[in-house]
Amino acid sequence: MKKTITLFVLLFLSFFMLILGIAGVANGSSSGDELQSYSCVIDETLVLDILTEEQKQELNNLTNGDFKTETVILWDAVNDTYTLSDIIAHTNTMTEYATNVEVKLTRSILYQTLKYGHEYIDYLKEHNYEDVSQNTNVLYEEVKNIPEESSSIDFFVTVQSKGTTSFCVVGAIGLPAIKPYSISGWFPSYNQDGTGGYHDGIDLALPIGTPVFSTNNGTVVLTSSSCDNNGSMKNDCGGIGDNNLPGISGLGNFVIVKVDGQDIFLAYGHLTSPLAKIGDKVSTNQQIGLSGHSGKSSGPHLHFVVAQSENIYDVVNSMKVINPCNYVQGLCD
Structure with a gap:
């Protein structure tokens, strides 16, 4: 009898763990082998300020002026070599x-082809990949028998995550978004x-993709980034951070910041994506996300x-x- 009960308990636990695993996949939880790439809305003025007047004139040699800022940011990341x-x-x-070859050239593809060349574009097209990811690069290096080199695999992450930090649009006077905006709730x-x-x-x-800023100095203590930007009043995404x-069910993609020196948490919800990760130190006016329409949301907003x-x-x-209008000066004026 005891063996029967033990077997039943083991089977129940196995089934329970399987269900948890399926739920994790359904909610987009990460296995940890996929690096996230953080990029932000870029202030073109800040980008061009690092160039001399002569270098600014060189940019006129670009055949596609839409990639002006991407070109400068890439060069800034590798100017010790190129x-x-x-x-x-x-x-x-x-x-x-x-x-x-009829492939849309994205910022990430432009960056990654500096390591892999135009053959990488052929590979993306062949496999119907629209953009770059770490896993794509791992598979590419396996197919091409390229000796494993993490700095190449993660190159687009390095450029976008670290290289753009200095060029993000900055907020104003500690508000979560730049005015004008309307308060809908x-x-x-x-x-x-x-x-x-x-x-x-x-x-x-706020329109989808509007920069969102930290109102205070603090530390990012929790984020969620797995939700689609397809909010509805029935969408409970966000429950797994x-x-x-x-996580917080219904909040969609979010960033939560613990304010330095205070027992205060700030939550920024329904984002398109966070632009900061757990453990990051953030400063007042630093861009930490893009507004969106994820989770339990009736329309695009923060x-x-x-x-x-x-x-x-x-x-x-x-x-x-507590009332955000009282905590953040000028928020609701």
């Missing part, structure tokens, strides 16, 4: 080649006149919550949330 003229020539060559009721039901934060109506941490608590999960439907 001249600006070299990178301009690379951009022109890849632009022409991608056009000829108030605190503590959805409508400003007190109707519409309880609402634990402030909603800023990055690094397989418990859901901004302030919680005065020692518990990170008090940023949703708790008695610890």
Whole structure:
């Protein structure tokens, strides 16, 4: 009898773990072998400021001016090895080649072909890959019998994540988005006149892809980045955070920041994507995400919550949330 019970318990546990595994896949949890690439909305003025007047004139040699900032950012990441003229020539060559083989040249592909050459574009087309990923690069090196070199596999991540840090659009006076914007949901009721039901934060109506900024200095303590940008009132995505941490169901893609020196958590929800990862130190006005329409969302907006608590999960439907309009000066003016 005891053996029968033990066997039943083991089978039940195995089935339970299998269900958890399937749920993890369904919610987009990562196995850890796929590096995320963080890029941001670029301030072209900051990019061009690193060039001399003579170098700015060199950019006129680009056959596609749409890749001006990408060319400079790539050169800035490799200028110990390549001249600006070299990178301009690379951009022109890849632009022409991608056009000829009918592949859309993205920023990531432009960066990665500096390591792999135009054959990489052929590989992407052959396998119907629209853009670069770490796993794609691992497979490419296996097919081409290229000796494993992580710096090449992760090159596009290095350029986009580290190379763009200095060139992100910067916010203004500690607001989560640059004005003008409209407030589509108030605190503590959805409508400003007190109707519409309880609402634990402030909603800023923003077009998808609008830069979102940290309002304070702090540390990113939780993110979620696996949700599609297809929000609805039935979409509960966000329940599994990055690094397989418990997330916040319905908040979609989000960033939560612990404010330095205060028991304050700031939540930025329904993003297209986070541009910061768990453990990052962030500064006031630093770009940390792009607004979106992920999770339980009736339309494109930023859901901004302030919680005065020692518990990170008090940023949703708790008695610890406080009025963001009172915490962030100028937010609701």
